[in-house]
Every structure is written in C-alpha cells, then in structure tokens.
Amino acid sequence: xxVTHSTKKSDRINRGTTLLEIVIYVALMAMLLVTVSFxxxxxxxIALETKAFRxxxxxxxxxxxxxxxxxxxxxxxxxxASILDVNEGQLSINTTDASGNSRTVEFxxxxxxxxxxxxxxxxxxxxxxxxxxxxxMFKRQVTAKGEAIKIELTLQNAxxxxxxxxxxxxxVVMRGAY
Amino acid sequence: xxxxxxxxxxxxxxxxxxxxxEIVIGAAIFLNVVLAVDYSxxxxxxxSRKSLRTAQASYLVEETTDVLKALxxxxxxxxxxxxxxxxxxxxxxxxxxxxxxTPTLVDGFSRAFVLSTVYRNASDDIxxxxxxxxxxxxxxxxxxxxxxxxxxxxxxxxxxxxx
Numbered sequence: 001x002x003v004t005h006s007t008k009k010s011d012r013i014n015r016g017t018t019l020l021e022i023v024i025y026v027a028l029m030a031m032l033l034v035t036v037s038f039x040x041x042x043x044x045x046i047a048l049e050t051k052a053f054r055x056x057x058x059x060x061x062x063x064x065x066x067x068x069x070x071x072x073x074x075x076x077x078x079x080x081a082s083i084l085d086v087n088e089g090q091l092s093i094n095t096t097d098a099s100g101n102s103r104t105v106e107f108x109x110x111x112x113x114x115x116x117x118x119x120x121x122x123x124x125x126x127x128x129x130x131x132x133x134x135x136x137m138f139k140r141q142v143t144a145k146g147e148a149i150k151i152e153l154t155l156q157n158a159x160x161x162x163x164x165x166x167x168x169x170x171x172v173v174m175r176g177a178y
Numbered sequence: 179x180x181x182x183x184x185x186x187x188x189x190x191x192x193x194x195x196x197x198x199x200e201i202v203i204g205a206a207i208f209l210n211v212v213l214a215v216d217y218s219x220x221x222x223x224x225x226s227r228k229s230l231r232t233a234q235a236s237y238l239v240e241e242t243t244d245v246l247k248a249l250x251x252x253x254x255x256x257x258x259x260x261x262x263x264x265x266x267x268x269x270x271x272x273x274x275x276x277x278x279x280t281p282t283l284v285d286g287f288s289r290a291f292v293l294s295t296v297y298r299n300a301s302d303d304i305x306x307x308x309x310x311x312x313x314x315x316x317x318x319x320x321x322x323x324x325x326x327x328x329x330x331x332x333x334x335x336x337x338x339x340x341x
Contacts, residue, residue: 032205039212046219053226057233065236141274145251167285168234171241173248
C-alpha cells in the first residue's frame with residue numbers, strides 16, 4: 001500500500017510542464033532575448049559614439065591649444081609660406097624660442113593629420129589616428145598694432161560607422177607683435 | 179521497498195523546474211539590470227557630448243576675448259563707442275571681424291557679449307563704484323547652445339583696456 005501511494009506522489013511531481021507553461025516560458029524568453037539584443041546593440045553603439053566624442057574633444061584640445069599658443073607668441077605671419085583663406089590651409093609664423101632666438105613654426109595638413117613643423121623640421125602630428133582633419137583654414141586680420149589669425153578646424157572621427165564631424169573655431173592675436 | 183519512495187521523492191522535487199513566478203521575478207531583475215546599464219551608458223554618452231560642446235564653447239569664449247583685443251588694437255573707439263549693458267555679437271565678413279547688434283550663430287552656438295563701465299576707487303583699484311575709468315571696460319561673454327532639449331551656457335567676465 002505504501003508503494004502505491006509513493007508511486008502516485010512521484011507521478012504527480014514528475015507530471016512535467018503543461019503546454020501553456022511552455023508557451024509562457026518561451027514567450028518570456030523571446031521577449032528577454034529581444035530586449036537584451038536591442039540593449040546590447042544600443043550599448044555598443046553608444047560606447048562607440050562616446051569614444052568618438054572623447055577623441056574629437058581630446059584632439060581639438062591638443063591641436064587648437066598648440067596652434068593658439070604658438071600664434072599668441074608669434075610676431076608675424078610668413079605670408080609667402082602660408083596658404084590663407086582656403087582649405088586646406090597652411091600657416092607659417094615667425095616667432096622666437098624661450099631663449100629669444102628666431103624660429104619659424106608651421107601648421108599644415110599631412111594626409112589626414114595636422115602636422116607641426118619647427119624651422120622646417122617636422123615635429124610630428126598634433127592629431128591622433130582616432131580622428132581625421134577634413135578641413136583647415138587660416139584667415140589673417142591685420143590690425144593697427146599687429147595681426148590676428150582666425151583658425152577653422154574640422155575634425156571627423158575615424159570610425160565611419162559612427163561618423164561625427166565637428167568644427168572648432170578660434171581667433172588669436174599675435175602678442176609677439178606688440 | 180523503503181528506499182524507493184524516498185529516492186523518487188527527492189528526484190521529483192529537484193526536477194520540478196522553475197515556477198512561473200520565479201521566471202517573472204528573474205526576468206524583472208534581469209530587465210532592471212539591462213535598463214540600468216542602458217541608462218548609465220546613455221548618461222555617459224550625453225556627458226561626453228556635453229564635454230565636447232563645452233570645449234567648443236570655450237574656444238569661442240577665447241576667440242571673443244581675442245577678437246575684442248584685435249578690434250581694440252585698431253582703435254579704442256571700436257570698444258568705447260559701444261553702449262553699456264547692451265548685447266553685442268561678432269561677425270567675420272570681408273576678412274575682418276566686426277561688431278554687430280544682430281544676433282549671430284556659430285554652428286549652433288549663440289555668442290553674445292555685454293560691456294559695462296569700470297569704476298575705480300581712491301586707491302585706483304577696480305571697485306563696484308567710484309570714478310568711471312574711460313580707458314577700460316568690463317566684458318561679459320556668454321556662449322549658449324541647446325542639446326537634447328536643454329540649454330547650456332558658458333560665461334566669463336574679463337576686462338579690456340585701452341593700451
């Protein structure tokens with residue numbers, strides 16, 4: 001009698017799942033998978049875009065910062081060696097080093113990078129391979145006491161899938177001319 | 179005879195699987211985690227974009243101060259003739275910067291500046307009141323932009339002198 005009773009209990013426990021339960025489980029799992037998939041795609045896309053914004057900002061800080069610093073210290077523009085008012089522009093300025101010795105500094109686009117040249121010798125790029133320089137223009141305004149250079153720099157992040165193009169502007173007065 | 183029911187009982191309990199409520203709770207927790215990750219990633223995205231816009235606005239602030247200095251270099255009258263406490267804007271036309279009273283946009287950034295009188299006290303220091311310094315102006319520069327339905331701005335105040 002005890003065996004029969006145990007068998008009945010066992011049958012009840014192992015009766016498995018009903019079709020309705022399976023349908024609900026599968027539907028829930030499908031919803032979860034779809035949600036997770038979309039979320040993963042979005043997270044991946046956001047991560048790439050965030051990286052692109054960071055790269056654009058970091059490169060603009062270095063590129064514009066260096067150009068502004070050098071122009072601020074400069075005395076004059078070497079207009080013959082510069083390409084002004086057009087893209088891709090080139091700027092050559094007459095300046096001095098820390099000891100007061102004359103030197104020339106040039107900024108120009110080389111490939112998709114912004115190149116920094118001192119006394120005719122390339123000192124490397126001011127932009128990384130994370131971004132591309134898609135436009136660079138210099139405009140010169142002569143004032144009664146010197147000159148000012150307007151910089152227009154356009155950077156695009158190198159990842160074509162999440163392409164962002166941003167423009168950066170600055171105008172710097174040459175203090176060395178005072 | 180006595181072992182068999184015990185064995186079957188244990189096996190039966192351990193193989194009964196998940197109940198619907200367990201599945202629902204598990205799914206809810208999992209979804210919450212996914213949504214939290216999603217939200218934090220979105221916040222990170224907006225923060226990095228704001229950081230980029232702030233950098234662009236900073237360059238425009240820097241540009242404004244230097245443009246005013248360039249215009250000052252062409253003649254103090256370019257600055258002193260402007261009205262006090264009135265919004266002015268900058269425009270680059272014909273290879274030169276000019277000051278205008280018409281609002282201008284620079285790639286979605288709005289730029290304005292306001293001049294105010296500089297006063298000096300008896301010690302010739304800049305003060306809130308005193309004698310007006312005709313060879314100086316206080317400049318408040320404001321760059322504002324909209325992003326994701328919000329308006330942000332970056333402002334600085336500086337002085338410009340007739341040198």
